[in-house]
Amino acid sequence: MTKSSDGVFFLTGKDFTNAGSASSNLKGILDDMGIPADIVRRAAIAAFEAEMNAIIYAVAGMMRYSITPEAVTVTLQDMGPGIPDIDLAMKEGYSTAPDYIREMGFGSGMGLPNIKKNTDKLTINSVVGEGTTLEFVIYLQGLSPETSG
Amino acid sequence: MKLSDLIENLSLEVKTPETDLTREVTGGYVSDMLSDVIANAKAGYVWVTFQSHLNIVAVASLKGICGIIMVNNRVPARETILKAAAENIPIMTSSLAAFELVGKLYALGLRCR
Numbered sequence: 001m002t003k004s005s006d007g008v009f010f011l012t013g014k015d016f017t018n019a020g021s022a023s024s025n026l027k028g029i030l031d032d033m034g035i036p037a038d039i040v041r042r043a044a045i046a047a048f049e050a051e052m053n054a055i056i057y058a059v060a061g062m063m064r065y066s067i068t069p070e071a072v073t074v075t076l077q078d079m080g081p082g083i084p085d086i087d088l089a090m091k092e093g094y095s096t097a098p099d100y101i102r103e104m105g106f107g108s109g110m111g112l113p114n115i116k117k118n119t120d121k122l123t124i125n126s127v128v129g130e131g132t133t134l135e136f137v138i139y140l141q142g143l144s145p146e147t148s149g
Numbered sequence: 150m151k152l153s154d155l156i157e158n159l160s161l162e163v164k165t166p167e168t169d170l171t172r173e174v175t176g177g178y179v180s181d182m183l184s185d186v187i188a189n190a191k192a193g194y195v196w197v198t199f200q201s202h203l204n205i206v207a208v209a210s211l212k213g214i215c216g217i218i219m220v221n222n223r224v225p226a227r228e229t230i231l232k233a234a235a236e237n238i239p240i241m242t243s244s245l246a247a248f249e250l251v252g253k254l255y256a257l258g259l260r261c262r
Contacts, residue, residue: 020207
């Protein structure tokens with residue numbers, strides 16, 4: 001696999017009809033590029049959880065992806081309420097989802113932990129009242145450039 | 150065991166007859182929380198849930214779930230059926246409560262491991 005690809009998907013807050021289509025498209029792109037199935041599975045799970053967070057909490061957002069022979073990098077930037085305490089948000093079971101969102105099966109407080117578990121590197125920057133940028137990286141060789149020398 | 154065997158054994162009502170009902174069922178998972186299914190269900194499992202909302206199809210597709218069984222005579226939303234048909238995710242309903250249905254699935258030999 002020597003090809004590279006990048007692109008962007010736009011997300012609309014509360015649009016549950018199209019929710020999941022950005023991560024589904026990304027999964028298709030990764031499959032088409034011949035990325036190993038386990039990497040595709042991990043990237044699709046992390047992208048789906050991040051996409052749902054943007055749709056549940058934000059007014060709008062975008063998902064950028066960059067695929068190189070070394071890594072899959074996905075960046076979710078949203079115009080949402082922001083996360084006041086990222087450490088708390090990372091705790092499994094912690095959620096601020098309102099009841100109507102929970103009734104749809106979201107808000108179990110497992111989204112961010114699921115992203116962390118399936119990625120090699122996760123960075124979250126958030127400004128309350130402005131939005132959140134979440135970026136994750138999955139290395140294709142199983143080793144990060146830092147550790148593989 | 151094939152999905153069609155489960156359907157016959159448990160008198161499930163198939164809501165998406167156009168989908169592939171011949172797939173091999175490798176296990177089962179029951180949950181109404183989508184991220185729990187994403188974290189813990191495996192490809193080839195049947196997913197037992199009370200959720201009928203459209204987004205269950207995206208989760209099932211993401212995980213390679215071989216079929217969704219809605220319990221307590223839950224009626225899937227029309228858009229859920231349309232999306233499931235488009236993505237080839239079988240949706241079935243049962244009159245049983247989740248506890249009863251999962252007991253029967255277990256008795257038929259399905260596990261979650």
